[in-house]
Each structure stands twice: as C-alpha cells, then as structure tokens.
Amino acid sequence: MVSGVILYSTSVVLLFFSYVKSREKTGKALKKALKMFINTLPDMLAIMLFVGLVLAVFTPKLIGALIGESSGIAGIFLATAIGSISIVPSFIVFPLGKSLLENGANLPQVAVLMSSLMAVGLTTFPLERKTFGLKFAIYRNLSAILMCLLFGLLVKVVMG
Numbered sequence: 446m447v448s449g450v451i452l453y454s455t456s457v458v459l460l461f462f463s464y465v466k467s468r469e470k471t472g473k474a475l476k477k478a479l480k481m482f483i484n485t486l487p488d489m490l491a492i493m494l495f496v497g498l499v500l501a502v503f504t505p506k507l508i509g510a511l512i513g514e515s516s517g518i519a520g521i522f523l524a525t526a527i528g529s530i531s532i533v534p535s536f537i538v539f540p541l542g543k544s545l546l547e548n549g550a551n552l553p554q555v556a557v558l559m560s561s562l563m564a565v566g567l568t569t570f571p572l573e574r575k576t577f578g579l580k581f582a583i584y585r586n587l588s589a590i591l592m593c594l595l596f597g598l599l600v601k602v603v604m605g
Contacts, residue, residue: 488534509549516554521597524554525590528561530568538562552604557597564589 464471503511512520533541542559546552565586566573574582 503548505548508545512545512550512554512558514551516551520551520554521557521594524558525561525565525593525597528558528593529565529586529590531562532568533562535563553597553601556600557593560593560596561590564593 460471463474510516512524516523538559542555545555545558550558566589567586570582570586573585577585
C-alpha cells in the first residue's frame, strides 16, 4: 500500500513538472498512454477473467491435491508441464502465483510453474524453430525446463 502511494505520488509530481515544462508534449504523451491503456485493456480483462474462472473451477482442495505439498514430485512435474504449454503474460504470472499459494498450492510447485510460464515456450516452439532453427529451439526449451526443475528443487531446499 505504501509503495503504491509513493509510486503514484511520484508520478503525479513528475507529470506536473512535465506539464509545466511543455504542455504540448505532456498532452501528447497522455493521449498516447491512454491509447496504449485502451489497447491493452481487453487483454487484461481476458486474463483476469481467465484467472477468475480457473480459481472458480479449481477449488483450493483441488489445487492442493494437484500442486500442493502432498503432490510431491508429481506436482512439480505437473506444474512444469502446465507452465510449459501455457501462454500467460509476465505481468499476470506473479499475481497468479500468489493466488495459487493462497488457495493451497505449495511453494516449490508454484515456483516451477511460474518459472516455466516465463522461460519455456512449447506453444511458441514452431515460431521459435522457424526463426532460430530446430536445434536451437530444442536446446533452449530443454535447458529452460531443466533450469525450472532445478529452481523448484532449490526453493524446496532453501524454503523447506
């Protein structure tokens, strides 16, 4: 809460200084920012809807069974698989992780899920293969999966 207040206060002060220095440039920047916000709004709303639906369908008990503490290594591999085939924007990954933790998921499984969401791209593999070549795409994705699994192990060891 406090960091949000600081961030917004700083933004307002800097916006004021920008407005004093150049009303025209500040107006153009605000119009461009509004346009960007309007363009990203449908995606943000769709993602919020998706997360809400997932949390409505997957009850805390089910989340706990699938990727909770009792799921063990199978839960880690399941989280890796889910994260590897999903496409979720990076700004949604952390709130999703928090929601999963609050609903019964275990920290190593969530860490693996979040890291595989960010690092592995099996859904985008065809594009990556076309752009960088088959060998590169395979090695990059396999090394990313391995690093995600090692990260989950590290989280388990360090965080208990």
